[in-house]
Amino acid sequence: MIGLGGALNPPKTLFPKSLSIHHPNPPSSSPSSRRIIIPTKSTTKFPSPPTMMSSTHRHHQPPLSLEALKTSERRNEVMNAVQNSFDNCLSETHLDLTVPALKSKTTGKVRDIYDGGDYIVLVTTDRQSAFDRILASIPFKGQVLNETSLWWFNKTRHIVPNAIISVPDKNVTIAKKCSVFPVEFVVRGYVTGSTDTSLWTVYKRGVRNYCGNAVPDGMVKNQKLPANILTPTTKAADHDVPVTPDEIIERGLMTRADYEEASNRALKLFEYGQRVAMDHGLVLVDTKYEFGKAPDGTVLLIDEVHTPDSSRYWIAHSYQERFWNGLEPENVDKEFLRLWFKDHCNPYEDQVLPDAPEELVSELAWRYIFLFETITKSRFEIPATKEPIHDRITRNVSQALTSLL
Structure with missing residues (x-):
């Protein structure tokens, strides 16, 4: 049996002795000589979503805490459902064999993508990816990601x-077919992370221009940046490679106009996501966006938005x-699972x-559902039957394509 408390939030002191610590918003008793990094404020204004709580309303709500994540009655209900669903995860799909209208299949880390003529069919599986590997299958994960993205x-x-x-x-989204830019737009608000391309990993190696x-x-580690930054990556041999904006243009991955538009949208999306998350008791730490271009030249947001798979959230x-x-x-988010694998293997x-x-798989499934319910202020609908997920998807996608084609 694993002690979840230590695995999920290790109480490790992280301040290196050789660094002078610039704390954001230190206690009032701290020396006045301590340097403070003040985040850059943006003047961009966005309308609040209808479900966002007002500041007045928030004052009457208890603050979101990890204790609620660990002890709520909802947790017990969800954990029971999770433990009864290990044998009904959606680890792979074969809709190209079961839905005649689909022509071909592309397998991603989490999504299976099917060519439906004028449309693409994206199936979000329960596969859990990190370190450019599949680590496990997480019950209900695909449904959570798909429904979280739809809300955003x-x-x-x-x-x-x-x-x-x-x-x-x-588990399924049908989307317009477009040309996908071969760049992931990673936006970061904090110095953190554990993967090879995370900001903290490269920062502690001495990198100061990323x-x-x-x-x-x-x-x-975990300090707020003076301002949100964009750290784009591209793909090579199945892993993410950080690139600069100039390299993206020089390699012909995007035109300068398309890059500038997409990067501007990414930063605005992130700022908006941070505001929504904070209004619900969460910090949106970092995330990634993907964009494509429609036949008419419109730059479109694709893939997923602010999910616990593509984003890091803190209380x-x-x-x-x-x-x-x-x-x-x-x-x-899934950071505790990443850390467990780093502690037990390479x-x-x-x-x-x-x-x-x-225990960790169940905990991650619950956390994904907890995040969905916290952000959307709606109840996650646990499937009521044990019907194999692939059978259900085949039926629903077939009906949807019949009405579209």
Whole structure:
């Protein structure tokens, strides 16, 4: 049995002795001579989503805490459902064999993508990816990601149009076919992370200019950046490679006009996402966006938006105190599973990885659902039957394509 408390939020002191610590918003008793990094404020204004709580309303709500994540009655209900669904995960799909209208299949880390003529069919599976590997299958994960993205797609239309046509199934999105830019737009608000391309990993190696962004000396892990930064990546041999904007243009990956439009939209999406998350008691730490270009030249938001797979979230209420005390933030994402694998193997080089413990898999499934319910203020609908997910998807996609084609 694994002690989840230590695995999920290790109480490790992170401040290197050799660094001068520039704490954001330190306690009032701190010396006045301590340097403080003040985040850059943006003047961009966005309308609030209808479900966003007002500041007045928030004052009457108890602050979101990790304790609620661990002890709520809802957790017990969800965990029971998760543990009864290990044998009904959607680890792979074969709709090209079961839906005649689909022509071909492309397999991504999490999504299976099918060519439907004028449309593409994206099936979000339960596969859990990190370190450019598949680590496990997480019950309900595909449904959570698909429904979380749909909520955000609807809330961000005022910032950028998206490619969504319909959502015929809990795990499926049908989208417009477009030319996908071969660049992932990673936006970061904090110095953190554990993968090879994370900002903290490269920062502690001495890198101070990352993807064209100058990062100040003297920062420590989990510290807020002076301003949000964009650190684009591209693909090579199945892993992410950081690139600068100039390299993207020079390599012909995007035109300068398309890059500037997409990067501007990405930063606005992230700022908006941070505001929404904070209004719901969460810190949106970093995320990635993907864009495509429609036949008429419109730049479209595609793939997923602000999901726990593409984003890092922390509990806002406890962040400042934990940062000041050199503790890891309370997270509501997959970071604890990444850390477990890093502690038990070399996830980049080992040919065979250990099986993820069921306790951690169950915990991750619950956290994804908790995040969905916290952000959307709606109840996640656990499938009521044990019908194989692939059978249900086949039926729903077939009906949807019949009405579209």
